[in-house]
Amino acid sequence: xxxxxxxxxxxxxxxxxxxxxxxxxxxxxxxxxxxxxxxxxxxxxxxxxxxxxxxxxxxxxxxxxxxxxxxxxxxxxxxxxxxxxxxxxxxxxxxxxxxxxxxxxxxxxxxxxxxxxxxxxxxxxxxxxxxxxxxxxxxxxxxxxxxxxxxxxx
Numbered sequence: 001x002x003x004x005x006x007x008x009x010x011x012x013x014x015x016x017x018x019x020x021x022x023x024x025x026x027x028x029x030x031x032x033x034x035x036x037x038x039x040x041x042x043x044x045x046x047x048x049x050x051x052x053x054x055x056x057x058x059x060x061x062x063x064x065x066x067x068x069x070x071x072x073x074x075x076x077x078x079x080x081x082x083x084x085x086x087x088x089x090x091x092x093x094x095x096x097x098x099x100x101x102x103x104x105x106x107x108x109x110x111x112x113x114x115x116x117x118x119x120x121x122x123x124x125x126x127x128x129x130x131x132x133x134x135x136x137x138x139x140x141x142x143x144x145x146x147x148x149x150x151x152x153x154x
Contacts, residue, residue, distance in 0.1 A: 005106075005129060006138035009122035010145050011115065014152050016080050019119040022148060023083060023110060024049035032151035034059045035143035041067060044096070049077050055085060058096065069096035072105060083110040087125070104128075 012019060022028045030045040034057070044058030056071035072086035086105040090096050106127030113120040123141055 003126055003128060005125045005127060005134045006141070007122055007124040008138060008141045008145050009120065010149070011118050011120045012149060012152050013118055015117065016112065016114040016119050018152065019112060019121060020080055022152060023121075024077075028151065029055075029057055032147045033057045033144065034147060035140060036147045036150065037143070041069075044069065049074060049083070051075065051077055053077070054099075054101075056096070056099070067091065067093070069093075071096065071099050071101075072108070073101055080112055080114060082112065084108070087127075 022032065024047055026045045026047040029047055030040050030042075033045070034040050039060050041058030041060050044056060047053075047055045049055070051074060053074045054071065055074065056069070059068045059070075061068060069090045069092075071088050071090075074083065074085045076082060076084035085108050086101070087108045088099075088101070088103055088105045104127075106125055109124045109126070111122045111124070123145070125137065125141075129137060
């Protein structure tokens, strides 16, 4: 899959291990993996960060009486260097509970670089989106990265 959609990258004032845990620990993901003005859905977050392991997060969007569920499988877990996983999106609990990993999915590549007392991270998404949706998806992920910064600041 080579259809690059967008990427978001930032450097944070935390050591690599802190950053890595923020991306692979389900308790951490449950706190920050959503836009700054939203919350995750209790009980929806999982992460088994090994090749072939699974991850999931649900995001509650009360303003639109909507819930967004994301899930996938890790295809590459290289600690401190890179995470690669599929990303499926569904909008209801029944489809989320069923988790059809065979359905069409996006590819996500998360690259990390240890910069001493800082860590750089880049989230890149590949796949198909309707015309004009990639900039909206990128803006959404910018807000996720804002929330990651809030989480890392403690």
